[in-house]
Amino acid sequence: MEVNRVLWPTDFSSSAEKALPYVTDLTQKYGAEIHVLYVIEDIAHHDGWYGEFGKDKVDKLMQHAENSANKRLNQICEKYLNSCPLYIKHVAIGDPTQEILKLIEKEEVDLVVMASHGSRGDYRFGSVTEKVLKNSPVPVTTVPIDPN
Numbered sequence: 001m002e003v004n005r006v007l008w009p010t011d012f013s014s015s016a017e018k019a020l021p022y023v024t025d026l027t028q029k030y031g032a033e034i035h036v037l038y039v040i041e042d043i044a045h046h047d048g049w050y051g052e053f054g055k056d057k058v059d060k061l062m063q064h065a066e067n068s069a070n071k072r073l074n075q076i077c078e079k080y081l082n083s084c085p086l087y088i089k090h091v092a093i094g095d096p097t098q099e100i101l102k103l104i105e106k107e108e109v110d111l112v113v114m115a116s117h118g119s120r121g122d123y124r125f126g127s128v129t130e131k132v133l134k135n136s137p138v139p140v141t142t143v144p145i146d147p148n
Contacts, residue, residue: 001139003030007109009037009100009128012072015115019143020080023113033086035107036077038069039096066091097131104138112140 008023010016027034043058073089081087088107092099104112116129133140 001110003032003110005035005107005109005111006032007035007037007100007104007107007112009039009096009112009114009132010076011096011128012038012076013115015145017076017080017115018145019113019115022141022143024081024084026111026113027084031085032110033088034081034084035088035090035103035109036073036081037090037092037100037103038073039099040065040069040091040093041096042093062093066093096128097135100128100132101135104136109138111138112136114140114142116142116144 003026006023006027008016008019023034026032040062043062069091070089073091077087077089090103092103100112103109112132114129114132129140129142133142
């Protein structure tokens, strides 16, 4: 199997960061590029949710979330990925599973490495991880957050 592009989706949780040693090892071994993805869940598609807020306010909130996400991605990449051949940061707005699957296709990713659970998981796999495992056209490596 040739590995040229690895995707590491993150929700900025400590669980997601546990996958980073595997990501960096793989990319250094294969000389692969890393695609780092953070997805902001889109609240703007719920028109009735706006309530007292107008669409302009919601758009500003989403822009602020995107700016914050980019800053956090920069911090993570500078801290953990500087030794890697190449890393590319992505911020998307939408459903996390769908955005992960879209990026796999768009960037022709060869392998996804992600934590078995995100920030909310109590089950064997987190809901996003489980959906990616079921629908990904490429291999997905899951890293357990608790070795027990």
